[in-house]
Amino acid sequence: MEFNRGIKMKKHLRDGTVAALNPETFLVIRIPDAFVLRILSRSLFLAVVLAALPFLGTVLRGFSSSSHNNSFAPSGSLDVGLLNSILLDFADEGLLKEDDKALIVDAPIPNGFGDKIDVVVDSDLERKSLFADESYDFVFTSGSIDAEFIDRVLKIDGIVALPLGAKPTNFAFREQTNYRVVYLKRYGFVIVALKKTGPYIRLVDPSPKRRKLLATVAKTVVLKGLEDVLLEPPRKALVKSRNYLNKIKYLPDLLGDSLEGYNRRVFIGVGLPEENKGAMQWFEKNYPKKNIKFETHSLVVAPEDHFDVSAWLSKNVKEEEYVVMKAEAEVVEEMMKKRTIALVDELFLECKNEWWQKGKRRNNERAYWECLALYGRVRDEGVAVHQWWG
Numbered sequence: 001m002e003f004n005r006g007i008k009m010k011k012h013l014r015d016g017t018v019a020a021l022n023p024e025t026f027l028v029i030r031i032p033d034a035f036v037l038r039i040l041s042r043s044l045f046l047a048v049v050l051a052a053l054p055f056l057g058t059v060l061r062g063f064s065s066s067s068h069n070n071s072f073a074p075s076g077s078l079d080v081g082l083l084n085s086i087l088l089d090f091a092d093e094g095l096l097k098e099d100d101k102a103l104i105v106d107a108p109i110p111n112g113f114g115d116k117i118d119v120v121v122d123s124d125l126e127r128k129s130l131f132a133d134e135s136y137d138f139v140f141t142s143g144s145i146d147a148e149f150i151d152r153v154l155k156i157d158g159i160v161a162l163p164l165g166a167k168p169t170n171f172a173f174r175e176q177t178n179y180r181v182v183y184l185k186r187y188g189f190v191i192v193a194l195k196k197t198g199p200y201i202r203l204v205d206p207s208p209k210r211r212k213l214l215a216t217v218a219k220t221v222v223l224k225g226l227e228d229v230l231l232e233p234p235r236k237a238l239v240k241s242r243n244y245l246n247k248i249k250y251l252p253d254l255l256g257d258s259l260e261g262y263n264r265r266v267f268i269g270v271g272l273p274e275e276n277k278g279a280m281q282w283f284e285k286n287y288p289k290k291n292i293k294f295e296t297h298s299l300v301v302a303p304e305d306h307f308d309v310s311a312w313l314s315k316n317v318k319e320e321e322y323v324v325m326k327a328e329a330e331v332v333e334e335m336m337k338k339r340t341i342a343l344v345d346e347l348f349l350e351c352k353n354e355w356w357q358k359g360k361r362r363n364n365e366r367a368y369w370e371c372l373a374l375y376g377r378v379r380d381e382g383v384a385v386h387q388w389w390g
Contacts, residue, residue, distance in 0.1 A: 087140070090138075093183060103117070104117055106142055156196055156197070157195065159193050180195055250288050267324045269296070272300065277298075299312060309340075326347075346385075350389075351370075
């Protein structure tokens with residue numbers, strides 16, 4: 001892709017003089033103080049940015065643009081010359097590179113950019129469906145915006161440019177964290193450039209039938225936000241400290257979830273009576289319930305018992321409900337075998353190991369690395385899992 005623009009070469013002299021390097025003419029412009037000029041130019045840029053800020057939310061939040069009709073140009077007023085100028089500015093800023101594959105949606109066909117720019121009409125749904133995912137480095141659009149289509153075809157680290165205030169036809173740009181503003185310029189109307197920093201992630205399915213962590217990418221992103229696992233058995237004083245408790249990253253906070261959209265919210269303690277009592281007290285004191293009421297259930301399970309926790313879950317818990325559980329390793333392993341672990345959103349995993357609590361090795365307990373392996377397997381199932389130390 002070639003970008004051609006006539007440029008007159010200039011030389012900046014030490015005293016602020018600017019001289020044109022032309023063999024036939026010589027023009028000298030004397031500036032009293034170059035420092036003053038720099039301040040004036042920066043002030044002008046700041047004024048433009050401040051003037052545009054009231055409209056920025058309309059792009060990122062999908063608000064109605066009815067009250068900002070003068071902030072962007074309809075596609076009919078965007079002629080070829082203006083589009084060429086805009087694209088050349090993007091090239092100068094390094095946002096549109098020579099080898100980038102570019103797409104123009106609902107805008108005039110630009111001149112002088114070779115054959116690497118494709119053009120599609122927003123209403124041509126059949127042709128849009130043929131575009132491959134993440135196939136474009138740069139997308140320019142005006143008028144009505146099919147943001148879901150743009151997000152699908154734009155590569156990660158790609159640039160989408162659009163008039164500030166244009167109203168998306170769906171929610172792909174609405175309050176999403178996978179885009180950030182990288183460029184803003186006024187051409188009578190304001191053009192904003194957004195950089196795609198990652199995949200579009202719907203962390204929670206909005207349908208009432210399923211509110212779990214669904215997509216593989218969504219699982220990966222959310223679970224990466226969990227606190228680091230302790231690779232060695234900790235001292236009891238450490239895990240009881242406020243400093244350690246403050247490091248726990250709870251699922252509602254990671255999701256930004258108010259917990260209001262669930263039909264039911266449940267905490268289940270599984271273990272001996274005294275263990276469950278302590279877990280209930282801890283949950284009431286520490287878990288971010290968002291001022292929402294949780295049902296609490298204590299399932300008493302002793303080592304000699306054969307209580308089927310999976311059967312109880314299958315009977316008493318539904319997928320669309322929000323479930324938090326504290327359970328011991330053997331119970332969790334059984335749940336994984338019976339595939340009921342998927343009914344749990346957040347798990348506090350107790351794994352009694354060879355160094356458990358006493359700080360001395362006991363050969364009748366599992367090795368600590370086995371606890372870590374189980375933790376990893378639960379996390380791979382898409383459950384937000386934490387180590388529980390009693």
